Amino acid sequence: MIYIGVTGWGDHCSIYPDGIPASDKLKEYSGHFPTVEVDASFYAVQPEKNMKKWVKDTPHNFQFIVKAYQGMTGHQRGEIPFESKEEMFEAFKKSLTSFQEAEKLAMVLFQFPPWFDCTKENVDYLRWCKEQMNGTPCALEFRNRSWFEGTYYEKTLTFMKEENWIHSICDEPQAGEGSIPEVLIPTDSNKTLVRMHGRNIHGWKKPVKGKEWREVRYLYKYNKQELMEWQEKLKTLEKSCKDIYLVFNNNSGGDAAENAKMLLDLMDISYEGLAPHQLDLFS
Template sequence: MIQIGLTGWGDHPAVYHPSSNAREKLIDYSSHFPIVELDASFYAIQPERNIRKWIAETPDTFQFIVKAYQGMTGHHRGKLPYSSPEEMFNEFKLSIGPMKEAGKLAMVLVQFPPWFDCRKENVDQIRYIRQQLEDYDIAIEFRHQSWYTGAMREKTVQFLEDLNFIHTVCDEPQSGEGSVPLVAIATRRDKSFIRLHGRNVNGWRNTTGDNEAWRKVRYLYNYTDAELTEIQQVIHKLQRESENVFVVFNNNSGGHAAENAKRLQKMMGIVYERLTPKQLNIFGEEL
């Protein structure tokens, strides 16, 4: 099965019903897509009440890809608000526990920062994460080129397979060591994962030092039909290697993600059932 969705549900005006208010965005979103990447969990471990609210607002078959908290991946700057790494991981597991119990947790996305390069101490950190989250499906996303340079590509893929990780296949600008190539290889038979960041080469690296402005242009990209055809071929390859392929569009800055995802869905002839019935067709067609 191929499941297509977006990063977050708060920045996609095209999928919201005209009569909806801000609190109904997830309900509207889940009328269009069967999966979503939860990115709020990256900035703060979410309180249980939020998790239970999101579970209640989505169909029984809806799935969440939960992004790991930034303190778990090395993104966090300054002092962590936890007494130990173990406490941090325990709080994270308590947070997402209800989602797992409800059968709505597709995987935990562990995305490492661009400076997380291929060396022993970082390999050890990945092993530690596996120990802390041993009962969870974990997708690993690298953002430093060294994991895929030369002979390391095969070793990285084998390492992920040996530890039962889901290899995150990335489509992103090729802009030096802070970006990774598209390596369309699944490491598990049940699940594979592809994240589409866009191909904005000029905006990928922060050369200004202004993080706020940079975030607005980093994922500013609109995939062409020809590029979506390339992505479709990647998806078909992953489908031959794994039962379920999760596809997430992360090119949110200009509002292109939802339209790109719908266009890919239409190109592939995919129709999703058992979604929330409240839907507005973003192509302007009658439902």
């Protein structure tokens, strides 16, 4: 099955009625798409009450892709707010309980930063992360090209298969060391993740410093031809993997939800069991 959605549910104005409260957006979102990437978990380990609400707000077959906390992937500057890395991982795993009990956890996404290159130390850390996650389905996304250069290409894929990492395949600008090539090879026969970052090469090469960098990097709208290319790629991936999760991350200009809808139309995909659009009944 192909699950198509977007990253986050707060900013996709094109699918929401005017004036919708932020607390109701996930309910409305789940009437359009069967999966979403939780990015709030990257910035802070989420309290149990948040996870319980998100489970309650979505249909029984809805699937969450939860982004690993930034301290787990080396993004956080300074000290982490935990006594140890072990404590940090335990807190994060505990936060997943509601998703797991409801069978709504598709996977946890470990997205590593551009400075996380292919070294023995980093390979050892990946093994340690997988051990800490104790069987939880985990996807792995690199942001450093060294993992797929030369002889490391095959070694990286073999490592991911042996360690049971789900491959996070990226569509992104080819902008040198800080980007990775499109590698259309599943490393898990059950699940593959595809993340559509857009193709704004200028935004990747010269990002604005500060919090505005995301607005520059992910400002991109896929055209029909580009999505048709992915239509064929997804069909190919399906031949060797049971479930494909694809999320659009190009939302700086509000294009992610629209592109997700376009791809659904191109592939003639419709989902059963989505939430009813309750908020539209009196509009």
